[in-house]
Amino acid sequence: MNMTLETVSTNKTHGGVQGVYKHRSVATGTEMTFSVFVPDHAEGAYLPVLTYLSGLTCTHANVTEKGEYRAACAKHGIIFVAPDTSPRGDEVPDDDAYDFGKGAGFYVNATEEPWAQHFQMRRYVEEELPALIQQNFPADMARQGIMGHSMGGHGALTISLRNPGRYRSTSAFAPIVAPLECPWGEKALTGYIGADKAAWREYDACALIEDGARLPDLLVDQGTADGFLEEQLKTHLLQKAVDAAGIPARIRMQEGYDHSYYFISTFMAEHVDWHAERMKG
Amino acid sequence: MNMTLETVSTNKTHGGVQGVYKHRSVATGTEMTFSVFVPDHAEGAYLPVLTYLSGLTCTHANVTEKGEYRAACAKHGIIFVAPDTSPRGDEVPDDDAYDFGKGAGFYVNATEEPWAQHFQMRRYVEEELPALIQQNFPADMARQGIMGHSMGGHGALTISLRNPGRYRSTSAFAPIVAPLECPWGEKALTGYIGADKAAWREYDACALIEDGARLPDLLVDQGTADGFLEEQLKTHLLQKAVDAAGIPARIRMQEGYDHSYYFISTFMAEHVDWHAERMKG
Numbered sequence: 001m002n003m004t005l006e007t008v009s010t011n012k013t014h015g016g017v018q019g020v021y022k023h024r025s026v027a028t029g030t031e032m033t034f035s036v037f038v039p040d041h042a043e044g045a046y047l048p049v050l051t052y053l054s055g056l057t058c059t060h061a062n063v064t065e066k067g068e069y070r071a072a073c074a075k076h077g078i079i080f081v082a083p084d085t086s087p088r089g090d091e092v093p094d095d096d097a098y099d100f101g102k103g104a105g106f107y108v109n110a111t112e113e114p115w116a117q118h119f120q121m122r123r124y125v126e127e128e129l130p131a132l133i134q135q136n137f138p139a140d141m142a143r144q145g146i147m148g149h150s151m152g153g154h155g156a157l158t159i160s161l162r163n164p165g166r167y168r169s170t171s172a173f174a175p176i177v178a179p180l181e182c183p184w185g186e187k188a189l190t191g192y193i194g195a196d197k198a199a200w201r202e203y204d205a206c207a208l209i210e211d212g213a214r215l216p217d218l219l220v221d222q223g224t225a226d227g228f229l230e231e232q233l234k235t236h237l238l239q240k241a242v243d244a245a246g247i248p249a250r251i252r253m254q255e256g257y258d259h260s261y262y263f264i265s266t267f268m269a270e271h272v273d274w275h276a277e278r279m280k281g
Numbered sequence: 282m283n284m285t286l287e288t289v290s291t292n293k294t295h296g297g298v299q300g301v302y303k304h305r306s307v308a309t310g311t312e313m314t315f316s317v318f319v320p321d322h323a324e325g326a327y328l329p330v331l332t333y334l335s336g337l338t339c340t341h342a343n344v345t346e347k348g349e350y351r352a353a354c355a356k357h358g359i360i361f362v363a364p365d366t367s368p369r370g371d372e373v374p375d376d377d378a379y380d381f382g383k384g385a386g387f388y389v390n391a392t393e394e395p396w397a398q399h400f401q402m403r404r405y406v407e408e409e410l411p412a413l414i415q416q417n418f419p420a421d422m423a424r425q426g427i428m429g430h431s432m433g434g435h436g437a438l439t440i441s442l443r444n445p446g447r448y449r450s451t452s453a454f455a456p457i458v459a460p461l462e463c464p465w466g467e468k469a470l471t472g473y474i475g476a477d478k479a480a481w482r483e484y485d486a487c488a489l490i491e492d493g494a495r496l497p498d499l500l501v502d503q504g505t506a507d508g509f510l511e512e513q514l515k516t517h518l519l520q521k522a523v524d525a526a527g528i529p530a531r532i533r534m535q536e537g538y539d540h541s542y543y544f545i546s547t548f549m550a551e552h553v554d555w556h557a558e559r560m561k562g
Contacts (some may be wrong), residue, residue: 012506013543065542068349071550225293261346262294269352 003135008033014070015040020060023132027124028087029117034129035060037080038137039073048143048168048279049133050272051081053125053152053159056184057103059084063149066261072272078279079139083129085151087118099184100191106179107155108203110192119192126159145169145275149264150228151176151184153220157205157238161213169278171219171271173264174226177238178206184232206241218242218249219274221267223257284416289314295351296321301341304413308405309368310398315410316341318361319418320354329424329449329560330414331553332362334406334433334440337465338384340365344430347542353553359560360420364410366432368399380465381472387460388436389484391473400473407440426450426556430545431509432457432465434501438486438519442494450559452500452552454545455507458519459487465513490522499523499530500555502548504538 008020016039025032041047050073052063060082063069073080086092086105093114095101105121134141146167148156153175160170179185180200189200201207222235229235235251242249257263289301297320306313322328331354333344341363344350354361367373367386374395376382386402415422427448429437434456441451460466461481470481482488503516510516516532523530538544 011539011541011543012504012537012547014547018543066346068352068546070546071349223293256293258292260292262292262299265349265351266293266295 003132005132005136013037014074016070016074018064018070020064021136025087025124025128027120027128030087030089030092032084032087032124033060034081034083035064036082036133036137037070037073039077039079041077041138045077046138046140047077047079048145048276049079049081049139049141050145050147050275050279051083051125051129053107053146053148053155054082054085055148055150055152056085057098058152059103062261063264066265067268068265069268069272072269072276076272076276078272078276079133079137081129081133083125086121092118100187104151104188106151106188106192106203107159108189108192112192112194115192121155122159125155126163143168143279145171145279147171147173147271147275148175149173150233150259153177154179154203154205157218158203158208160215161205161208162202164214169275170215171274173220173267173271174222174228174233174259175205175220175238176233177241178204178234180204180207181234181237182232206237209241209245209247214245215247218247218251219271220249220251221254221263221271222251223254223259223263225256226259226263228259284413286413286417294318295355297351297355299345299351301345306368306405306409308401308409311368311370311373313365313368313405314341315362315364316345317363317414317418318351318354320358320360322358322419326358327419327421328358328360329426329557330360330362330420330422331426331428331556331560332364332406332410334388334427334429334436335363335366336429336431336433337366338379339433340384343542344545347546348549349546350549350553353550353557357553357557359553359557360414360418362410362414364406367402373399381468385432385469387432387469387473387484388440389470389473393473393475396473402436403440406436407444424449424560426452426560428452428454428552428556429456430454431514431540434458435460435466435484435486438499439484439489441496442486442489443483445495450556451496452555454501454548454552455503455509455514455540456486456501456519457514458522459485459515461485461488462515462518463513487518487522490526490528495526496528499528499532500552501530501532502535502544502552503532504535504540504544506537507540507544509540
């Protein structure tokens with residue numbers, strides 16, 4: 001695996017360094033860009049790592065600029081990693097829609113053409129990115145947490161559910177909880193994985209739980225004024241699945257909040273606190 | 282004065298509402314856009330108002346998205362107002378440079394052509410905007426603070442110095458402290474006000490202090506890695522002016538910080554705390 005990183009930018013902030021980096025990805029066969037915040041820390045220390053997966057249309061930049069995570073990560077001494085949401089570049093196939101193709105990788109390994117060559121975001125986030133982080137940053141990979149927003153909440157939940165024990169903590173803002181049951185999911189999984197719905201179940205948090213996957217706990221915030229709640233997000237299906245499985249999830253319906261970073265930034269510090277508690281020691 | 286506001290957007294955030302509004306401005310003769318955060322508050326309460334003036338190239342959006350002020354304003358119950366940095370629109374004259382014309386109003390009342398008709402940002406920020414805020418929001422205008430970044434730090438300092446007693450608190454991030462002594466200032470003031478440097482002194486914080494203007498105190502943060510420090514910002518001139526005048530300013534050189542919102546957001550909560558203390562009761 002090519003571990004060479006190119007530094008796009010670094011800025012001192014909240015006592016640490018917010019960096020943006022790019023590299024040639026083996027998983028996607030493209031250049032990939034991601035951001036990493038490393039808080040101030042003692043020489044030789046290794047810090048827990050919190051990975052944040054973004055939603056449709058986003059790059060690493062949205063949460064990096066608007067997520068308001070740095071104060072909390074500096075307080076707890078947590079590295080914060082934010083990858084892109086799809087492969088990028090002129091060689092990558094695309095779709096005119098905002099919810100398929102570039103900016104909409106859905107954290108799957110595509111098997112259908114023309115997507116299979118580059119849309120390998122599951123492999124990228126599960127394998128390549130953690131190896132890069134371990135190699136290039138003062139990261140204690142035994143203490144990882146994962147979180148995400150919307151499509152990235154789907155990514156965080158499904159990646160954590162498929163890799164028991166890897167993440168000490170899992171949380172999401174307004175996640176897509178059941179791609180099998182919503183238009184965004186049906187479109188993306190049909191396109192990337194094909195028509196056989198049995199193959200979709202490993203990319204559906206509710207189906208994974210129904211099929212036996214477990215997490216020790218889970219934190220989810222969902223705004224009640226989120227325009228995607230009813231048709232796409234369907235938080236109640238996750239509530240039903242965790243209840244049936246006996247997973248002690250904390251799923252909070254937040255009155256009046258929408259789907260934007262104004263919502264995410266409001267609860268970000270609480271999520272980081274919650275991850276920090278589970279990543280200690 | 283036309284007090285009709287049009288709401289561009291509102292989002293619930295940090296328990297309050299982040300709004301963006303536009304209106305026909307009498308001062309600039311154009312449409313103007315600004316943002317206001319109103320924290321959660323008791324019915325019938327009137328809250329102190331903190332106005333933030335942005336730097337070159339910015340609109341209201343930069344600090345609204347990247348300033349990380351809402352948590353602190355929510356904690357203290359402070360309204361946060363962020364205007365644009367110049368008139369906008371096809372009818373407004375412009376210059377190809379980033380430091381003159383649109384995005385670079387310098388908080389002056391222009392007297393030179395073709396700028397005089399629209400570039401009346403001093404009048405806009407000093408007179409029209411406060412009246413709009415008072416009329417349309419639960420604002421206690423007896424408790425105001427003002428702050429800004431770079432060109433907006435210049436705006437905050439000069440507006441506060443020219444209006445003794447109006448602002449209970451004044452602070453700045455990386456302000457232009459002496460437009461008379463730097464290329465940005467010379468270019469802008471020559472263009473907007475004309476060649477007579479005597480007329481510039483009311484737009485120069487150091488000159489205003491030399492000429493007798495006073496503030497009870499002052500908070501300034503300046504990054505030592507700020508690429509504009511030496512040629513444009515010249516913080517030491519402000520230190521010299523406040524020392525000579527006996528103004529107990531707290532001017533902090535922040536090691537390794539640059540000119541970006543990564544710097545501003547790091548110290549924003551401390552600035553809001555500092556304003557809150559002075560705007561109490």
